[in-house]
Amino acid sequence: MRTAISRLSLVEPRSLRHALRLMRDEAGLVPLAGCTDLYVALNDGALRATRFLNLWPIEELRVIEPRGPVLFIGALATYSSLIRSADVRRRLPMLVSAAREVGGRQVQNRGTLGGNIANGSPAGDTLPVLAAAEATVVLGSATGTRRVPFTAFYKGYRTTVMRADELILGIEVPEVEGRQWFCKVGTRGAQAISKVVMAAVRAPHPRVALGSVAPTVVRVPKTEAALTGGASVDEARTILMSEIAPIDDIRSTAAYRRHVAGVLLGRFWEQTAAGRPVY
């Protein structure tokens, strides 16, 4: 452990309202939930913060339920609870697929959807799903609640539109029409960080979102427009490969990522074609 644990303090809120007041009143207070990202940072000494707000006991942020036309998923919903939820299975099966790909069972039991969003890694497994589903992020603060489209949530590499006093309360997912599709490509069969991750929806206006190919999760509007306009999947693949800008890093190469993104687009299109078994 490369962080001095005895110098850290944990603030326990009595309620969500109390948590939001604490966020307003104390600059530098860092919210934590399942700690699956935080502990990694603590272990390698990368974390600067010393005061943390424990959100884990706030039950109302754990809710998964239909609310009118949308499905609400609380920020503290764990990957395991997403996998178990009948509502998520029915309305957003690609999120179940993504949740199954996150870490191992222990991480799935602790890690939360809100944490995955807040951590903002371009390789986050659930993020392309939220982008393709056109989800909305519900942000709360002591002064009220606001909604931000997920596709406008990230400003750049691990930076978001959130204010310092805000917490992610959850996400709202509208009805997704069309067939959903998800695939993650990593180096090993489990517990791998993705080299490319894609979520997509086959609808009159197809939606395609990718992770690990840019500083943030991205939608690919030119590719989507081509598919909407009736272009062949080969044409769309060519557009996709120029539309994304992956990089070489210790996990893979730009060339491999670009190629595999094209492969995944082809598989999405083939596997969601009319007449194929429903996903």
Next chain:
Amino acid sequence: MKGARKAHATRATAVVGHPVRRKDGLDKVTGAARYIDDLVLPGLLYGTTIRSTISRGEIASVHLDFDTTGFTIVSARDIPGKNVVSLIEADQPSLADGRVEHVGEAILLLAHADKERLLDVRVSIDYRPAAPVVEPELSPTTFKEITIAKGDLGRGFAEADLVVEGEYRTGHQEHLYIETNGVLAVPGDGGITVHGSLQCPYYVHRALCELLSLPERKVRVIQTETGGGFGGKEDYPSVLAGHAALLALKSGRPVKMVYDRAEDMLATTKRHPAIVRHRTGVTRDGHLTAIDIEVLLDGGAYVTLSPVVLSRGLLHATGPYRCDHVRVHGRVVKTNTPPNGAFRGFGAPQTQFAAEVHMDRIGEQLGLDPIQVRERNALRPGDTMATGQRIEANGGALRVLREAARRTRFRQRRRALRGTDRGLGVALFFHGAGFTGSGEVKLRSKATLELTRRGVRVGVTATEIGQGARTVLAQIVATALGIPYEHVEMPPADTSLAPDSGPTVASRTTMIVGRLLELAARDLKRRLRGRTPAESWRAHGPISVTKEYTPPPGLTWDEEQYVGDAYGTWAWACDVAEVELDRDTGIVRPLRITSVADIGRVIHPVMARGQMEGGTAQAVGYALTEEVVMRDGRMANAQLTNYLIPTTADTPEIDVVFVERPYRNGAFGAKGVGELPMDGGAPAIVNALRSLGADVRAVPATPERVLDALSKG
């Protein structure tokens, strides 16, 4: 034979060949076993290491930019003896003195009673950097060069109808023992006691005597319960024990140093990367007429064990094949990267990867299938190897090859898979058991048995590192002495209590140390004259028997010419791997590996199988996913998230079959098993890819490399 063994099974004492309960099993399962990080002493300090951040250069100045109150600080100037890590050469300093040769080289040591204060340490070091050498092919410094020659290469190539050439590459590999390197040094009585997670107590003992300028009796090394080694705790603990001892002697207090995973990956040894070139003459009907092999190993910044890694690599470089005209030449060179060291297989996985992929390519060019081309050339009893070593009457590679082909229905299966995305590959391989050449003679290992009130106590410094040494050695003693297995005590390896039975490396523990104990037990049995240990103890008190290694008659070795019996015996094996290839992403999934192995008599069937399965899984990682990304001499992916070993989801079903051909000079007929499985997995998997049209000649065969190979195919 079968009847005889069955009869033995009814006697609780004849436990060789039976899966008895592990000596260390209960403590490990219940958590009672104490590892180095579990040990705490009053007044304990925690140590840390300040390391070089550059690959090569002079140290201009060192500044301590923190409150040093309560810290013990050690630099090269504080070393009482020689500033070396004593191993083969005296080239590696314990602490850098004026210059550094690799990233991660230790410069300064600090200790404090409060672990967290170590995190406040800020040391700025000014360097005068020099241009590092990171490519072995560009290195001007050769640590060791060896040539093995037999026959007349010119004549061999003249007899050839075809010459096949190829270059093959293997990368670094990280050991990833589950417990990182760690030691605890305790000063006292004008000397030092070091407890540690280590494989070779007497290596550490010798290194400490030199570094600290202490007589042998003032240095004591005790192995704590050890969470894996794979060779990674053969040479490195001598470095770490030296550091903790220096801090302990200066502070007068016990000092514990346990690396975290990132530091362990960044600073400790790895498998040597290799470039191997083959040029092979072959007749039209598939017989080898000439083998010419050139091996280049990347040794890293200091010599460590590189000369012997090179030696073993070259001795295995032809693969288990016969040929009258052979030349194997190799060098291990210096680069400005952390020193490479011992790793399960010790040079042989690198050279046999090359040999086995090359053999498939030879078969392809001749229109022979992989089994045929190997059958024609596999070593048979009476054949001679490159060094002139003659194959024993019950040795050779043919038997395991035929058994593997039969069991997997290799040809039928390969035909059935044609046109699919599944491929089948084979690798035939061998592994010399025990130290190379005259190594065992020089070691002169000893083992002791002492009578106790109810049985016997074993005195060896062979270490239990998870492989089951404690259990297997106790089985051998119980069986030879005719006493219950439970009455054999296996105390921890301690240089103050047990003689030097040699390092726990080179697949030698069961075969060599086990044999010494077998002989000691037979001797003791004679002296008991039919009494039980308890009866003898009551009548005569303690008895102790020590045996020292003597070479089996007839073994010869010429170190200068590299001629003679390179190893006392060889283990033989054949792997068949079935894989599935995703042609669009280059992802390879091994589906099943069959491993047929002759390791002599199997002492403990469950643990022997465990060795084969574990070694094969490690070879799957070597073949496919384990890639050390070096950037300017620094491991860029020193995290478990980015250096990827196989999970259970990536490890195929492994079918292990033993062909037991006993070795007359091994304990109850046993040979070595530890390293053998590491040699075969990678070429078998890569040959399976070859059958699918991917001409891969380097490991790890990452998806990126496989796609590249497919696009060129």
